[in-house]
Amino acid sequence: MKLVRDTGLLAWRRAQQLLRNPVWLFVSLTVPLLYLALFTPLLKDIPAAPGLGGNVLDEFLPGILALLAFTSGANAGFSTLFELQAGVIERLRVTPASRLALLLGPLVTGMVSMFVFDLLLVAVGVAFGFDVHVPGLLVLAVLLALFYLTMAALSTAIALLTKEITGFAAVVNGVNLPLMLLAGVLLPISLGPSWMGVLAHFNPLYYLVSASRALALDVFSGGALWQAFAVLTPLCALSLAWATRVYRRAVA
Amino acid sequence: MSGVIEARELRKRFTARGNVVEAVRGVNFVVAPGEIFGFLGPNGAGKTTTLRMLTTLLAIDEGEARVAGLDVTAEPAKVRERIGYVSQLGGADNLATGRENLMLQGRLYGRERSHVAARVDQLLGLLDLASFADRTVKTYSGGQRRRLDVALGIVHEPEVLFLDEPTTGLDPQNRANLWTHVRGLRDRGVTVFLTTHYLEEADALCDRVMIIDDGTIVAEGSPRELKRDIVGDAVVLRLGDEDGASERVAEVLASAPFVHSTTQAEDGELHCYVDDGPAALPELLRRFDAAQIVLRGISLSEPTLDDVFLAKTGRSLRDSGAGVAV
Numbered sequence: 001m002k003l004v005r006d007t008g009l010l011a012w013r014r015a016q017q018l019l020r021n022p023v024w025l026f027v028s029l030t031v032p033l034l035y036l037a038l039f040t041p042l043l044k045d046i047p048a049a050p051g052l053g054g055n056v057l058d059e060f061l062p063g064i065l066a067l068l069a070f071t072s073g074a075n076a077g078f079s080t081l082f083e084l085q086a087g088v089i090e091r092l093r094v095t096p097a098s099r100l101a102l103l104l105g106p107l108v109t110g111m112v113s114m115f116v117f118d119l120l121l122v123a124v125g126v127a128f129g130f131d132v133h134v135p136g137l138l139v140l141a142v143l144l145a146l147f148y149l150t151m152a153a154l155s156t157a158i159a160l161l162t163k164e165i166t167g168f169a170a171v172v173n174g175v176n177l178p179l180m181l182l183a184g185v186l187l188p189i190s191l192g193p194s195w196m197g198v199l200a201h202f203n204p205l206y207y208l209v210s211a212s213r214a215l216a217l218d219v220f221s222g223g224a225l226w227q228a229f230a231v232l233t234p235l236c237a238l239s240l241a242w243a244t245r246v247y248r249r250a251v252a
Numbered sequence: 253m254s255g256v257i258e259a260r261e262l263r264k265r266f267t268a269r270g271n272v273v274e275a276v277r278g279v280n281f282v283v284a285p286g287e288i289f290g291f292l293g294p295n296g297a298g299k300t301t302t303l304r305m306l307t308t309l310l311a312i313d314e315g316e317a318r319v320a321g322l323d324v325t326a327e328p329a330k331v332r333e334r335i336g337y338v339s340q341l342g343g344a345d346n347l348a349t350g351r352e353n354l355m356l357q358g359r360l361y362g363r364e365r366s367h368v369a370a371r372v373d374q375l376l377g378l379l380d381l382a383s384f385a386d387r388t389v390k391t392y393s394g395g396q397r398r399r400l401d402v403a404l405g406i407v408h409e410p411e412v413l414f415l416d417e418p419t420t421g422l423d424p425q426n427r428a429n430l431w432t433h434v435r436g437l438r439d440r441g442v443t444v445f446l447t448t449h450y451l452e453e454a455d456a457l458c459d460r461v462m463i464i465d466d467g468t469i470v471a472e473g474s475p476r477e478l479k480r481d482i483v484g485d486a487v488v489l490r491l492g493d494e495d496g497a498s499e500r501v502a503e504v505l506a507s508a509p510f511v512h513s514t515t516q517a518e519d520g521e522l523h524c525y526v527d528d529g530p531a532a533l534p535e536l537l538r539r540f541d542a543a544q545i546v547l548r549g550i551s552l553s554e555p556t557l558d559d560v561f562l563a564k565t566g567r568s569l570r571d572s573g574a575g576v577a578v
Binding site: 013095 | 307308309311329332333335336337339340341342343344345346347348352356357359360361362388404
């Protein structure tokens with residue numbers, strides 16, 4: 001099928017680029033590693049906080065995986081910007097390649113590299129006492145993929161619309177911090193006042209983080225899991241549709 | 253109409269900060285199969301916008317365009333199969349080799365790997381890329397990169413090739429080299445549509461030229477026809493600064509029956525068009541001398557496409573912010 005074939009070709013192209021210039025791969029891995037190394041130790045002495053029972057890593061590592069999906073997705077637009085300014089996007093748009101494939105190709109590569117990092121982070125976590133629950137983590141992988149695709153599609157579309165780095169960086173940075181703080185990545189939102197909890201329910205990252213905590217403990221019951229799928233699946237479809245539409249019109 | 257490219261009343265508007273700018277204002281033309289068709293005009297005249305509409309990159313606001321017999325708005329996907337496009341930026345992958353770039357491009361057109369590999373070998377020879385085909389593109393010189401860009405545009409053997417400012421930034425030697433390659437493509441039956449703001453390029457390379465200014469076509473024909481319409485040669489006068497000089501010069505020119513017409517360029521030069529330059533020049537000098545007019549300069553030139561542009565728009569293309577090849 002044309003879509004699969006074109007996506008594969010473009011995914012492989014991006015993979016070659018990454019392997020030839022691997023510097024930024026390490027850059028994107030440093031953030032989650034720093035959180036693990038420099039934030040987790042702070043949590044050890046507040047065991048009394050509600051929602052922070054048992055091993056600190058069991059609570060915290062799932063949040064880091066969600067955070068990685070968030071940041072790697074949000075940063076996907078940087079390479080789009082670069083390729084837009086280098087005329088690559090325009091060259092590809094004149095070929096008969098599927099428009100959805102033009103969008104998805106690089107995202108597939110980005111998603112695979114994210115999963116490699118996820119495995120690395122889990123391995124590091126295990127060394128420090130993280131308890132691996134395989135079925136939960138497999139379901140979590142699906143959610144992480146959905147969320148990564150959503151963020152990366154939105155980021156790509158915003159890059160194509162803003163066309164240059166200052167506008168793009170302003171949007172991405174402006175959205176990054178509030179979404180992250182209102183998701184309970186670092187500490188559960190339940191620690192805060194109720195208005196924060198209300199706001200958090202408008203933040204898709206919040207659903208991912210909540211579900212990731214449950215899944216890391218192999219908890220499939222409760223609302224977190226189905227809520228996450230109910231929010232993230234349509235959001236992902238909408239984002240991909242919108243970004244493909246923007247791709248059709250993008251001109252440097 | 254029976255052209256490979258046909259445009260009828262093409263229009264495009266952009267809205268920038270609340271102002272509506274009409275970039276292309278009702279453009280009509282037909283490009284015949286197998287010709288090199290040049291779109292000449294200053295920067296911002298609407299060349300690239302027109303090109304982007306013809307290549308499916310930009311939606312057409314009004315009018316109709318057919319490329320390779322297909323309606324661009326109705327069947328963009330089929331049009332893409334049959335055209336090649338090389339943008340000003342080129343857009344080759346810097347981190348990939350020339351061969352890898354070409355392989356991917358060919359595969360994106362749905363061709364099988366073995367088929368593409370054979371075609372790539374052929375192209376590497378055709379465009380003199382073979383000796384550095386397996387180096388990454390970031391090591392290429394300007395001329396090498398441009399030839400790769402052209403190769404990327406024709407990997408699928410399109411009927412029509414669009415080139416947007418193909419030689420901008422190239423030195424004269426590489427420019428002439430690329431012209432040779434473009435002529436070679438024409439000789440193989442490819443119709444080439446190119447934009448340029450280099451007069452010399454339009455003159456030397458194109459079978460037919462269309463001059464666009466401010467979104468409107470002001471002249472169309474072969475370079476020879478266009479220059480012939482100007483009639484004869486141009487005598488270029490540069491006047492002194494004293495009061496009334498231009499009025500007195502105008503009187504002299506009006507009294508000289510062999511001067512067909514006169515236009516004033518923005519830099520103050522007067523271009524007088526005459527049938528026979530070598531005969532007119534001494535006669536004009538005698539008349540200026542008799543009228544006691546001191547000129548700062550006088551020269552004779554065969555008409556160029558710039559004279560055509562000047563005659564049609566009242567401005568010189570050289571003054572319109574366009575770089576000129578030397």
